[in-house]
Amino acid sequence: xxxxxxxxxxxxxxxxxxxxxxxxxxxxxxxxxxxxxxxxxxxxxxxxxxxxxxxxxxxxxxxxxxxxxxxxxxxxxxxxxxxxxxxxxxxxxxxxxxxxxxxxxxxxxxxxxxxxxxxxxxxxxxxxxxxxxxxxxxxxxxxxxxxxxxxxxxx
Numbered sequence: 001x002x003x004x005x006x007x008x009x010x011x012x013x014x015x016x017x018x019x020x021x022x023x024x025x026x027x028x029x030x031x032x033x034x035x036x037x038x039x040x041x042x043x044x045x046x047x048x049x050x051x052x053x054x055x056x057x058x059x060x061x062x063x064x065x066x067x068x069x070x071x072x073x074x075x076x077x078x079x080x081x082x083x084x085x086x087x088x089x090x091x092x093x094x095x096x097x098x099x100x101x102x103x104x105x106x107x108x109x110x111x112x113x114x115x116x117x118x119x120x121x122x123x124x125x126x127x128x129x130x131x132x133x134x135x136x137x138x139x140x141x142x143x144x145x146x147x148x149x150x151x152x153x154x155x
Contacts, residue, residue: 041089042087042089045087045088045089045140046063046064046073046074046087048140048146049073049074049085049087049138049140049146050063050074052138052146052148053074053076053085053138053148056148057078058076058077058078058083059076059077059078060074060075060076061075061076061077062074062075063075065111065115066111067111067114067115067118068114069107069110069111069113069114070107070108070110070111070114071107071108071111072084072085072086072108072111072112072115073085073086073087074087074138075115080132081132081133081134082112082132082133082134083133083134083135083136084108084111084112084133084134084135084136085136085137085138086100086104086108086135086136086137086138086152087137087138087140088100088137088138088139088140089139089140089141090139090140090141091141091142092141093139093141093144093147096139096140096141096147097139100137100152100153105135105153105155106155108135109135109155112133112135116133133155134150134151135151135152135153135154135155136148136149136150136151136152137149137152
């Protein structure tokens with residue numbers, strides 16, 4: 001009988017031990033595992049929210065839109081209304097309710113202004129005035145349907 005040599009491969013546990021830096025496990029981008037999981041959870045929540053809004057009849061114009069003023073998770077259109085949607089994913093819906101702080105609301109509002117002034121002109125969004133813009137929030141919690149809060153705040 002032929003004897004097979006056992007090859008030792010690096011397992012994730014071995015690699016995790018090799019990459020440890022000051023008690024934290026980091027990937028090649030400098031993110032810890034916990035932070036990376038939270039980032040992936042947020043991205044998947046935004047995808048779920050986008051699919052949910054599409055099913056409700058919204059037309060998604062942009063996802064994860066960024067400019068110098070801020071970031072908008074989802075930019076959507078419904079009828080003549082431009083909707084800026086902030087997606088919040090938490091463990092419970094109670095945590096979601098308190099998650100959009102006033103400073104975050106202002107940052108999203110500035111990002112919408114930048115969108116309409118700059119790149120929005122190229123996309124044909126310049127025609128929307130202040131009264132045609134709405135700020136919504138979609139709350140995502142595990143094992144629950146998404147909750148869409150229309151007109152969550154005003155600027």
